[in-house]
Amino acid sequence: EAGVTQSPTHLIKTRGQQATLRCSPISGHTSVYWYQQALGLGLQFLLWYDEGEERNRGNFPPRFSGRQFPNYSSELNVNALELEDSALYLCATGLSGRTPTDSYTFGSGTRLTVV
Amino acid sequence: GEDVEQSLFLSVREGDSSVINCTYTDSSSTYLYWYKQEPGAGLQLLTYIFSNMDMKQDQRLTVLLNKKDKHLSLRIADTQTGDSAIYFCAESNQAGTALIFGKGTTLSVSS
Secondary structure, three states, rough: OOOOEOOEEEEEEEOOEEEEEEOOOOOOOEEEEEEEOOOOOOOEEEEEEEEOOOEEOOOOOOEEEEEOOOOOEEEEEOOOOOOHHHHEEEEEEOOOOOOOOOEEOOOOOOOEOOO | OOOOOEEEEEEEEOOOOEEEEEEOOOOOOOEEEEEEEEOOOOOOEEEEOOOOEEEEEEEEEEEEEEEEOOOEEEEOOOOOHOOEEEEEEEEEEEOOOOOEEEEOOOEEEOO
């Protein structure tokens, strides 16, 4: 069974550009969570999509947005890139209506570098 | 808001025990979790503990929970070089809609 796949693995953008990151969940998973892992800041919760809708949002500006497609894959868009957006972006997927003991399954991440 | 704190680094010798500590703020968290991140990889769930438990043991891993002090620890017995990784403590946010992670503890195991 394929795991959670994220693409691209690495992305280099210049300040002010837009970045699009993609995540494909494990078959049967309908929830997608996005996290930012910046150096020294740990994992910061960005967004949660479930059944095609945005369910929760972390403390990030509106230029961080995303969507979930009918096949439950998801896209994270970051507009007007700033240098401090450089980070590893991790996607995790899970079952809809997951109980607390259902673990997330994480992808390996997209390393975004803004120059 | 919710916050999870961890020490950033721990260095041990192969064969010793490692203890990674974590403090959290949300006393309503039903479950607390430990995740492991190896270089270049995503996070992998290691273990979790229900908040009404004091201890959970799973092979070489022992989780201790002090709910009064909001303190969680992960003990790895007979630490191996393959245990070198970043370990994250996590709790659910109040709404149960996201996991809140600490900054991670980098465990370095020397032979």
